[in-house]
Amino acid sequence: MTRKKTPLPILEEVEITDVAAEGKAIAKVNEMVVFVPWAAPGDVVDIRLTRKRSHYAEGNAIAFHKYSEKRVVPFCEHFGVCGGCKWQHLPYEEQLRYKQTQVTNSLTRIGKVPIGEVLPILGSERTTHYRNKLEFTFSNKRWLTEREVASGIEYTEMNALGFHIPGMFDKVLDIRRCWLQDDVSNRIRLCVKNFCLTHEGYPFFDLKNQEGFVRTLMIRTASTGELMVVLAFFKEDQALREALLEHLLEQIPEITSLMYVINRKRNDTLTDLDIELYRGKDHLMERMEDLQFKVGPKSFYQTNSEQAYRLYDVVRKFTGLTGTETVYDLYTGTGTIANFIARKARKVIGIEYVPEAIEDAKVNAQLNGIDNVTFFAGDMKDLLTTAFIEDHGRPDVVITDPPRMGMHNDVIDTILKASPEKIVYVSCNPATQARDIERIGWYYDVVKIQPVDMFPHTHHVENVALLRKKNA
Secondary structure, three states: OOOOOOOOEEEEEOOOOEEEEOOOEEEOOOOEEEOOOOOOOOOOOEEEEEEEEOEEEEEEEEEEEEEEOOOOOOOOOOOOOOOOOOOOOOOOHHHHHHHHHHHHHHHHHHOOOOOEEOOEEOOOOOOOOOOOOOEEEEOOOOOOOOOHHOOOEEEEEEEEEEEEEOOOOOEEOOOOOOEEOOOOOHHHHHHHHHHHHHHOOOEEEEEOOOOOOOOEEEEEOOOOOOOOEEEEEEOHHHHHHHHHHHHHHHOOOOOEEEEEEEEOOOOOOOOOOOOEEEEOOEEEEEOOOEEEEEEOOOOOOOOOOOHHHHHHHHHHHHHHOOOOOOOEEEEEOOHHHHHHHHHHHOOOEEOOOOHHHHHHHHHHHHHHOOOOEEEEEEHHHHHHHHHHHHHOOOOOOEEEEEOOOOHHHHHHHHHHHOOOEEEEEEOHEEEHHHHHHHHHHOEEEEEEEEEEEOOOOOOOOOOEEEEEEEHH
């Protein structure tokens, strides 16, 4: 006989006091930390616990006795259900303050290193419509909101085109209006959705049973005004596919690049598939100062173009290049930073583990007439060795922009052996940045840091740290 679980208690009239690093609000009850989503410091709430451990608990606010004076009205109708833009209920100035604190706390508490100068966070001028790329999923299993479930209505229309519900691999929230991308994105999504719903032969994908026809939709916009759309189908049906694509071109003439892909895999990733051009160009052009960057359907490019420029400008200033330096740009991606700073350096070496990204980086260098940058593809910990440095020269400056998990210990060891005068560490995860800097901090001083907000209304924050060799 299965033992029944004891229901977790409801904590009554608890005041929310702070915000955690991962975006959830915090309350303290009898020395126990409780994490609560969608709440704000100053709220007084009843919390139904969903998980309890010895020193912390998680729960949901089920009743509000008092709303925080810091609250603002969320602008999106999907707030609280969609997994994005979780901080819409906080004023943007408060969001920036929490992000600044998150960065400094990570470096001082995790990294345990002194920081020379803490520059104020660079907020985003645009807090909506700032993304240049969004990906939507077709599903025949629409997520029903709590209000819809409580209504008792039996819904027959269960198709959705939107975002995955966090933690639900086969459930998708149907998005009516998204505030993340230029409004042309909403027009494209609704155009595609309405066509598929009103014409025979366009069943929305069933991820669990692996059946259907229309699967995913990717929309990319560029600062130059160019517009790319990529539709993924589960199987080929030329007549059906072309009918949808022609309709989209007719309704949205702004599209400059229309592409499609047949994806028969069990996952939605497109990086290993051939993406076919249907009409227009096979790429977009992004512009930053006098530089142009070619962006294809598989290319990585910072999703907030305007803030990306401010981020790279910080990197360039932190390097303090005079034109005589050898610079290593680690995790270079499509070489955006490498090409951006190249004219201030003698030589730049860019390293990235994705071969396709390196090919894009080479194209972008050629496109901009940059001939002092060399790119290499390979696993960082295997490629960046003492022998590699001997072949290509010891770096005066190392720029590193690793993924969220931070740098491999072997990479850190090689950087330390190379002993550059400066390290400019760009990170999208202050916690792993702090961990890495703790190791580097035995040999380098943290001269200054500059947080940059790339993603308003989320808890995510970028940070640039300048490290200088001790006694240099």
